[in-house]
Amino acid sequence: MKVGKFSFNIAPQFVDFQSKVKLSHLIDLILTASGYNADENGFGIRHLHKVGGTWVLSRFALEMNYFPKEYEKISIETWVQEVHTLNTIRNYRVYNEAGEVIGNSTSVWVMINIETRRPMELKLLEGIHDFATFQESGIERPLKLDAVGGEPIDQFSIKYTDIDINQHVNTVHYLDWMVNSFTLEEHKANSIKRLDVNFMNEVVYGNRVAVFKEEVAENDFRFEAKADEKTAFRGRIKF
Amino acid sequence: MKVGKFSFNIAPQFVDFQSKVKLSHLIDLILTASGYNADENGFGIRHLHKVGGTWVLSRFALEMNYFPKEYEKISIETWVQEVHTLNTIRNYRVYNEAGEVIGNSTSVWVMINIETRRPMELKLLEGIHDFATFQESGIERPLKLDAVGGEPIDQFSIKYTDIDINQHVNTVHYLDWMVNSFTLEEHKANSIKRLDVNFMNEVVYGNRVAVFKEEVAENDFRFEAKADEKTAFRGRIKF
Numbered sequence: 001m002k003v004g005k006f007s008f009n010i011a012p013q014f015v016d017f018q019s020k021v022k023l024s025h026l027i028d029l030i031l032t033a034s035g036y037n038a039d040e041n042g043f044g045i046r047h048l049h050k051v052g053g054t055w056v057l058s059r060f061a062l063e064m065n066y067f068p069k070e071y072e073k074i075s076i077e078t079w080v081q082e083v084h085t086l087n088t089i090r091n092y093r094v095y096n097e098a099g100e101v102i103g104n105s106t107s108v109w110v111m112i113n114i115e116t117r118r119p120m121e122l123k124l125l126e127g128i129h130d131f132a133t134f135q136e137s138g139i140e141r142p143l144k145l146d147a148v149g150g151e152p153i154d155q156f157s158i159k160y161t162d163i164d165i166n167q168h169v170n171t172v173h174y175l176d177w178m179v180n181s182f183t184l185e186e187h188k189a190n191s192i193k194r195l196d197v198n199f200m201n202e203v204v205y206g207n208r209v210a211v212f213k214e215e216v217a218e219n220d221f222r223f224e225a226k227a228d229e230k231t232a233f234r235g236r237i238k239f
Numbered sequence: 240m241k242v243g244k245f246s247f248n249i250a251p252q253f254v255d256f257q258s259k260v261k262l263s264h265l266i267d268l269i270l271t272a273s274g275y276n277a278d279e280n281g282f283g284i285r286h287l288h289k290v291g292g293t294w295v296l297s298r299f300a301l302e303m304n305y306f307p308k309e310y311e312k313i314s315i316e317t318w319v320q321e322v323h324t325l326n327t328i329r330n331y332r333v334y335n336e337a338g339e340v341i342g343n344s345t346s347v348w349v350m351i352n353i354e355t356r357r358p359m360e361l362k363l364l365e366g367i368h369d370f371a372t373f374q375e376s377g378i379e380r381p382l383k384l385d386a387v388g389g390e391p392i393d394q395f396s397i398k399y400t401d402i403d404i405n406q407h408v409n410t411v412h413y414l415d416w417m418v419n420s421f422t423l424e425e426h427k428a429n430s431i432k433r434l435d436v437n438f439m440n441e442v443v444y445g446n447r448v449a450v451f452k453e454e455v456a457e458n459d460f461r462f463e464a465k466a467d468e469k470t471a472f473r474g475r476i477k478f
Binding site for chain 1: 251252254255256257258261263267309395398399400402403404406409415418419421422423426444
């Protein structure tokens with residue numbers, strides 16, 4: 001299926017104090033839909049393992065009209081827009097139960113060698129170009145984000161429960177580091193309209209993380225997290 | 240149904256670096272099974288809301304032969320053992336896919352007034368005594384745990400993503416604070432044989448948490464967490 005559509009329920013464990021789905025969980029569902037569709041097309045992680053590769057998310061953007069609440073059913077539609085030499089663009093549309101579009105998202109994926117962690121050419125995946133639909137996402141591509149300086153707003157060490165089966169911090173957790181820089185009052189007063197993330201480096205057990213934040217324009221926040229001095233990601237949240 | 244039995248899959252998001260289910264997730268599933276069975280019996284949280292009450296977990300104990308892994312299917316059997324004036328004892332058995340018992344658990348629940356947070360007498364729940372089966376759990380009751388002193392091993396503040404729809408930190412998160420006191424090497428070398436927890440006070444947004452730990456005998460660890468000087472819980476992990 002060139003375009004996959006998958007349904008999910010918002011379980012009570014994955015909502016915030018206002019019953020709204022947590023950003024990290026919503027993106028977890030979007031990535032789950034990616035995995036399902038890639039598997040259907042024959043280019044899931046299991047297939048990539050055969051050529052010694054795996055998918056990693058490089059850039060991501062999301063725009064939401066509103067965040068669905070506890071017990072809501074949503075559907076996520078996903079398709080590959082383009083396949084280039086070293087990356088592929090995958091888009092998403094998020095629907096509510098009434099079938100209305102409540103969000104749009106777009107992402108850039110790279111195949112890396114599992115051992116060397118270096119990018120691999122996508123021509124190694126025979127037939128993958130046939131899945132390019134050339135259908136746009138409806139929102140602007142993920143921004144390339146600049147460094148954020150100043151003093152860290154938060155610092156902490158990576159612990160046992162932060163580490164997943166791939167022996168690193170799952171990228172969706174980076175989103176928690178951003179949203180946790182806002183108070184409950186700020187979350188009550190605002191809803192995220194757009195998110196951009198540039199994923200740059202893995203974070204591993206014992207790393208000391210420092211989070212940086214800057215408001216570059218009204219309600220336009222830039223983030224950077226460094227793990228032992230190496231940039232883990234850069235992000236943007238626009239209310 | 241006096242005895243309920245519910246099936247769950249261990250999803251990849253909920254395992255640790257060794258593919259073993261995270262302790263907090265396993266207990267989340269046990270509490271989910273409690274909720275399902277209480278609902279079936281007519282004494283779920285929705286019913287308690289009608290008398291102005293809600294269930295809170297007071298004590299908990301778990302013994303595991305091993306922790307199930309990613310993609311494993313488990314079943315959790317649960318029943319009420321006894322109903323007293325102010326609390327009820329609920330037991331659990333955890334089965335693997337082959338139908339073998341891999342764990343046993345027992346818990347003490349109290350009904351509190353939603354507004355005052357004070358205990359309520361269970362005779363307010365007409366008919367609840369009929370669900371007492373007088374069937375034991377197969378393991379010793381949850382220990383009453385003593386205070387743990389010394390210097391805190393960890394300190395942190397409660398943030399936006401820690402707060403659930405009840406405006407506090409969900410008790411299962413307390414388990415993360417315990418297991419995070421061990422390194423990946425310690426987790427690799429050991430498996431939790433028995434867990435005891437005494438749940439004492441809610442933790443809310445902005446609280447400053449201090450975690451204390453003491454090894455009272457070989458592989459027998461005691462924990463206490465204080466949130467703004469009030470004891471949130473005491474715990475024990477035995478490898």
